[in-house]
Amino acid sequence: MSHNPLLEAHALPPFDEIRADHVVPAIETLLDESREEIDALASKAQATTPTWENFAAPLEAINDRLSNVWSPVSHLNGTMNTPEMREAYEACIGKLSEFSTWVSQHEGLFTAWQALKDGPAWLSLDAAQRRAVDNTLRDFRLAGVDLPAERKARYGEIQSRLSSLSNQFSNNVLDATQAWHKDIQDADQLAGVPESALDTLKAAADAKGLDGYRITLDFPSFFPVVSYADNRDLRREVYTAFVTRASDQGPNAGEFDNAQIMEEILALRQELAALLDFDTYADYSLTTKMADSPAQVLDFLNDLARRAVPQAKEEFAELTAFARDELGLETLEPWDVAYTSEKLREARHAISQEQLRPYFPSPQVVDGLFQVVERLYGVCFEEDNGVPRYHDDVRYFRITENGAPIAGFYLDLYAREGKRGGAWMADCRVRRQTQNGLQLPVAFLTCNFTPPVNDKPALLTHDEVTTLFHEFGHGLHHMLTQQNIADISGINGVAWDAVELPSQFMENYCWEREGLDLLAKHVDTGEPLPTELLERLQAAKNFQSAMDMARQIEFSLFDLRLHHELSAPSATEIQALLDDVREHVSVVPKAAFNRFQNSFGHIFAGGYAAGYYSYKWAEVLSADAWSAFEEAGIFDPETGQRFRTQILEQGGARDAAELFHDFRGREPSVEPLLRHSGIRAA
Numbered sequence: 165m166s167h168n169p170l171l172e173a174h175a176l177p178p179f180d181e182i183r184a185d186h187v188v189p190a191i192e193t194l195l196d197e198s199r200e201e202i203d204a205l206a207s208k209a210q211a212t213t214p215t216w217e218n219f220a221a222p223l224e225a226i227n228d229r230l231s232n233v234w235s236p237v238s239h240l241n242g243t244m245n246t247p248e249m250r251e252a253y254e255a256c257i258g259k260l261s262e263f264s265t266w267v268s269q270h271e272g273l274f275t276a277w278q279a280l281k282d283g284p285a286w287l288s289l290d291a292a293q294r295r296a297v298d299n300t301l302r303d304f305r306l307a308g309v310d311l312p313a314e315r316k317a318r319y320g321e322i323q324s325r326l327s328s329l330s331n332q333f334s335n336n337v338l339d340a341t342q343a344w345h346k347d348i349q350d351a352d353q354l355a356g357v358p359e360s361a362l363d364t365l366k367a368a369a370d371a372k373g374l375d376g377y378r379i380t381l382d383f384p385s386f387f388p389v390v391s392y393a394d395n396r397d398l399r400r401e402v403y404t405a406f407v408t409r410a411s412d413q414g415p416n417a418g419e420f421d422n423a424q425i426m427e428e429i430l431a432l433r434q435e436l437a438a439l440l441d442f443d444t445y446a447d448y449s450l451t452t453k454m455a456d457s458p459a460q461v462l463d464f465l466n467d468l469a470r471r472a473v474p475q476a477k478e479e480f481a482e483l484t485a486f487a488r489d490e491l492g493l494e495t496l497e498p499w500d501v502a503y504t505s506e507k508l509r510e511a512r513h514a515i516s517q518e519q520l521r522p523y524f525p526s527p528q529v530v531d532g533l534f535q536v537v538e539r540l541y542g543v544c545f546e547e548d549n550g551v552p553r554y555h556d557d558v559r560y561f562r563i564t565e566n567g568a569p570i571a572g573f574y575l576d577l578y579a580r581e582g583k584r585g586g587a588w589m590a591d592c593r594v595r596r597q598t599q600n601g602l603q604l605p606v607a608f609l610t611c612n613f614t615p616p617v618n619d620k621p622a623l624l625t626h627d628e629v630t631t632l633f634h635e636f637g638h639g640l641h642h643m644l645t646q647q648n649i650a651d652i653s654g655i656n657g658v659a660w661d662a663v664e665l666p667s668q669f670m671e672n673y674c675w676e677r678e679g680l681d682l683l684a685k686h687v688d689t690g691e692p693l694p695t696e697l698l699e700r701l702q703a704a705k706n707f708q709s710a711m712d713m714a715r716q717i718e719f720s721l722f723d724l725r726l727h728h729e730l731s732a733p734s735a736t737e738i739q740a741l742l743d744d745v746r747e748h749v750s751v752v753p754k755a756a757f758n759r760f761q762n763s764f765g766h767i768f769a770g771g772y773a774a775g776y777y778s779y780k781w782a783e784v785l786s787a788d789a790w791s792a793f794e795e796a797g798i799f800d801p802e803t804g805q806r807f808r809t810q811i812l813e814q815g816g817a818r819d820a821a822e823l824f825h826d827f828r829g830r831e832p833s834v835e836p837l838l839r840h841s842g843i844r845a846a
Contacts, residue, residue, distance in 0.1 A: 168193075170233050176560075176572070176606065177236035177592065180552040184248035187237050191256045194233060195263050198226050206272030214276045215285040216293055221597075223273070224650050228596060228603070231650075234260065235592050239608050244554055245338065245582040254331060261327040265320035268307030277301055292817045296651045299816070306451060308440055315439050322436045326429060333410075333425050334769040337762075338584050340409040340420040341381045346401065349376040353395055358518040361388030363617040381406050382579045384614040391502045392518070403499035404757065411759030412735075422762040423735035429768055431732035446728035449774035454659045454781065454820055458728045461777050465724070468780060468834075469717050469749045472843050475710035480751040483508060483708075498755045505708060513704035515697065521623040523697075525687040526577060526616070529629055532683020533636060536673050540804040541644065541812075543570065555580075557615070563643055571595075571643035573607040577632070578615035578622065586765070587611040587631050589638035589667075594656065597648040605654055607639045623687060626701065630674045637670035638663075646813040657816020660775050664782035665789065665820075666812060672790045675705055676798055706842025713780075713841060714749050720777040721745045723767045727774035785824055787837035792828060 169181040170190035202223070209219050234256075241253040267273065280286065281297050289297070308319040347369065348354060354362060354377060364384055365377035372378065379385055379402060389402045408414025410422040430445075437448040446458040455461045487493040487504045490511070496504060510516050534545040544564045551560040557578050563571040574592065579585075593606035611632060616622040624632075641663075642654035650656060655663050673679030677698060684693040693701075722745045730737060738761055746754060766772040789807065796803040810827040824832055837843075 170237070174232075175593075176551055177232075178552055179236065179240075179554040182236065182240070182554075184246065184252045187249075187252035188255050190233055191237075191259060194230050195259060198230060198263070199266070201226050202267065202270065202273065206270060206276055209276035209279065210272065213283055213285060214280045216280070216289060219276055219280060220293070220297070224596065225598065228594065228598075228650055231591070232593060235590065235608075239590060239592070239610075240554060243576060243583045243610060245584065250335065254328075257327045257331055258324050261324040262320065265307065265323050268304060269309050269311075269316050269320070271309065274301075274304045274309045277304065292647060292649055292652060295657070295817055296649045299651060299657055302452075306440065306448070311439065319436065319439055322432050322439075326432055326436075329425050329429050329432075330769045333422050333429070334584065334765055336410040336420040336422050336425070337765055337769070340416055340763070341585060342581065343416050343419065344381050344405045344409075346379045346405075347374060347376060348379065351377070353398060354389075354393060356392045356394035357388055358392055358521075360518065360521055360614065360623055361385075361392070364388075364614050367615070367617050381409065383585055383612055384579050387502075390499060391506050393503070396500070399499040399503060400497070404755070407498075407755065407758045407760060409759075409763045411762040413757040413759055422768070426738060426761065426768060427733065427735060430726065430730065430738075433727065433773065434731045444728045444731075446724055446774040449727065452659065453661045453775065453778070455661055455777075458724060458774075461724055461781075462721075464781065465717055465720050465777055468713065469721075471838060472710045472713040472717065472841075473749055473751065475844060476714040476751045479708050479711050486511070496753065498753050498758065501752050509704055509707050513700045513707065515700040515704050517625040517627060519697070520626045520693075520701065522687045523684040523693050524624040524626065524629050525685070526613070526622040526624055528621075528685045528687075529624055529632065529683045530575070530577075532679075533633060535682040536633075536670075536679055537636075537640065539799045541640075541808050542801075542805075543644075548572075569604060571605045571607070573609050573639055573643065576608070576610045577613050579612040580615065583610075583612065585612055587635050589635050589642065591642060591654065594642075594650045595645050595647065595653045596650040602648065605643045605645060607642050609635050609639050611635060621687065626674065629683065630671045633670040633674055634667045637667035640670070641666040641812055641815075644808060644812045645815040647815040647817055652816035654815050659820045660771065661778035661781040662785060662820030662824075664779055665785045665824075668779075668783050668786035669789055669807075672793075673798070675702060678798055709841045710843055711751060713843065714751055716780055718745055718749050719764075719766075720780060721749065722761070723764075723772065723776035724774055726767075784834050784837050785820075785832050787840045788828060788832045789824070790840070791836040 168186050168190050169178040170186050171193060172178075205219060205223055212218065214220075237253060237256070241249055277297060277300055281301065286294070308316055311319065351362070354365070357365075361384075362377065365379055368378040368380060368385060369376050379389055386402055386406050390399050390406070393399050405415050408417070410420045412418050412421050412423060433445040437443070437445040440448060442448040444458070450457060450461070455464070483501070483504055484496050486508045487496045487500060491504060491507060493500055493504065506516060538544060542565065546562045546564060548560050548562055553560060553574070555576065557576060557580070559575045561573055561575060562569050563573075588610050590608040590610070591605075592608050593603055595605040596603050611628070613624055613628045614622055638655065641658075645654045647653040674683075680693050680698065685691065722742050725745065726733070726738065726741060730741060733741070742761055766776055772778065789811070793800065793803055806827060811823055814823050
C-alpha cells in the first residue's frame with residue numbers, strides 16, 4: 165500500500181482517509197521503528213549520562229507517535245464498529261500488548277531511568293519531571309522488570325491474553341445487544357411509552373424498511389420501555405433480554421456467553437498479581453490509587469452501606485406499598501421496579517424525565533454547557549466544520565483563551581448501530597512539549613443519547629444532561645491541563661479513585677437555577693424551566709437516592725471482593741459472591757436469570773477492575789469540592805479559578821490528596837456527600 169494516512173503526521177486524525185486496511189500495516193511499521201529507536205536510546209544512555217533532553221523527551225516522542233495513531237483506530241472501533249475495523253483492531257491488540265510488555269520490562273530503559281534519578285541530571289529536573297520519573301520507575305517494577313526471565317515471559321503472555329479477552333468481552337456485549345430486537349405493529353402494546361421514545365422506536369423500524377416500531381437493547385430504546393410501558397409482559401420480555409446479555413440465560417442464551425471469559429480474566433489477573441508478589445489482584449490494583457489497601461476500601465464501602473441501606477429499605481418498602489395499593493401489583497418483580505418508581509416519582513413530585521425533555525433540546529444544552537464553562541474558567545468555544553469527521557453526527561470544537569486555541573474535542577452524542585453503549589471521554593491528543601512546539605490536548609467525548617428524529621432536535625432527559633456534563637468534566641480535566649509531559653498531562657498519572665472528581669463536580673450545575681437558566685429553554689417557546697418545575701425537579705433529586713447508593717455499593721463491593729477473595733473462580737462462584745453481596749446491601753428483587761456480571765464492562769473490559777469503588781470515593785471529593793462553591797457562589801470567579809489551577813491544570817503532577825487539601829484547605833469530609841444525597845443516617 166503506497167499511501168497510508170496513519171503513517172503521516174497530522175495535528176488531527178484524517179478520518180476522511182482512514183480505512184480498516186490501513187490499520188495493521190501502520191501499527192506493524194510503527195512498532196518495528198519504535199523498537200529500533202528504543203534500543204538505540206537505551207544503548208546511548210549506557211554510553212552517556214541520561215538527561216531529560218537526551219533520553220526522556222525522545223522516548224516520550226516515540227510513545228506519543230504510536231498513541232496518536234492508535235487513539236483514532238481504537239475510537240473508530242468503539243464508535244463505527246464494522247467487521248473490517250473489528251478484524252483490524254483485533255489483529256493489533258496482541259502486537260501492542262506484546263510491545264507494551266517489551267518496553268515495560270526493557271532492562272536497558274529501566275537502568276537509564278534509574279541513572280537519571282540517581283545521577284547529576286536529577287537536580288536540574290523540575291517537580292513535574294521528577295514526578296514522571298518516579299511514576300515510570302514504579303510502573304517498571306509493577307510490570308516485572310526485576311523478575312527472572314521465565315516469570316517475565318509469563319507476565320507478557322498474561323498481559324497479551326488479558327488484552328484479547330477484554331476485547332472479546334466487549335465484543336460479546338455489543339453483539340448480544342445488537343442481536344435482539346422486538347418488532348411491534350400495534351401501538352396499543354406500547355401504551356404508556358412517551359411520544360419521544362415512540363419516535364425513536366419508529367425511526368428504528370423505518371431504518372430497516374419496516375412498518376410499526378422496533379425495540380432494541382440500546383439504552384435510549386430499552387430504558388423508556390421498562391420505565392413507562394403499561395404492558396407488564398412486554399416489560400418482562402425486554403428486561404429479560406437486557407439483563408441476560410452475553411450469558412447462558414435469556415433469548416440468546418449461550419450465543420455470546422462471557423462466562424468462560426470472566427473465569428479466565430480473573431484467574432489470569434490473580435496469577436499476574438502473584439507473579440509480582442502481591443497477595444491478590446486488589447492489592448496490586450491499589451498500588452496506583454489513593455486508597456491504601458483493600459481493607460480501607462471495604463471499611464469505606466461498609467460504612468457507606470451502614471448509613472444508606474436502612475434508608476434504602478424504607479424507600480423500597482414505600483415503593484412496594486405503592487405498587488400494591490395504587491397499581492394492583494401484589495408482588496413487585498424486577499421488571500416492575502423502574503416502572504413503579506416512575507409512577508411514584510410522578511405521584512409524589514408530579515415530575516418525570518419525559519416532562520423535562522422539551523426544555524432540553526440538544527443544541528441548547530450544548531450551548532448552555534459551554535456558557536457554564538466560559539463563566540467558570542474564562543475560556544471560549546468555536547466550532548470548526550472543516551475538520552475531517554468520522555460520522556455526520558460528530559462535531560468538532562476548539563477551546564480558546566484570549567483568542568488563542570488551547571484544546572479541542574470531538575462531540576459524538578447519539579446512539580447508532582455499530583457504536584458501543586455508554587458514555588466516555590478518551591484522549592485523541594495529549595498536551596505535551598514537542599520539538600516543534602506545544603501539542604494541544606484533544607478529546608473524544610462520546611454519549612449514546614436518543615437521536616434527533618426528522619427535522620426536530622433531539623430532546624434530552626435530565627439524566628442525559630447530567631451524563632453530558634459528567635463526561636465534559638473528564639474532558640476539561642484532559643483539556644485544561646497545564647502539564648507539558650505526557651505521562652502526567654490531563655488525566656494521565658491521576659490516581660484512578662480521584663479521576664471522577666472533575667466529572668462528578670460538573671453534574672451539580674444541572675440542578676441549580678443559575679446553571680439551568682443557561683441550558684434549559686423550551687424547544688417551541690424558548691421559555692426557561694418554570695420555577696414550579698425546577699422546585700419539583702430539585703425536590704425529586706434525592707428520590708430513592710439511598711436505593712441508588714446501595715446499588716453503587718453493591719457493584720463496588722462485588723468488584724473488590726471478586727478481586728480480593730477469589731483466586732480463580734468459576735462462573736458459579738462469581739454468581740454466588742454477587743448473591744452474597746446482594747444479600748447484605750441490595751434492597752430490590754433480582755431475577756434468578758439476571759446475569760448482570762456478564763455485561764459488567766467497567767471491570768472486565770474497562771479500567772475499573774478492583775477500582776469500581778472509585779465512583780463513590782471520588783464522589784466524596786466532588787461533593788466536598790462543590791460545597792466550597794455553595795459557600796462562595798456557584799459561579800464565583802475566584803473559586804472557579806482556584807478549582808482550575810489547583811485541580812484541573814495539575815493533572816497527575818502531584819498526589820490527588822495533596823491537590824484536594826490545597827483546594828479545600830483540609831482533609832475531605834463524607835458529610836457533604838451524605839447531605840447532597842439526602843442520606844439521613846450519620
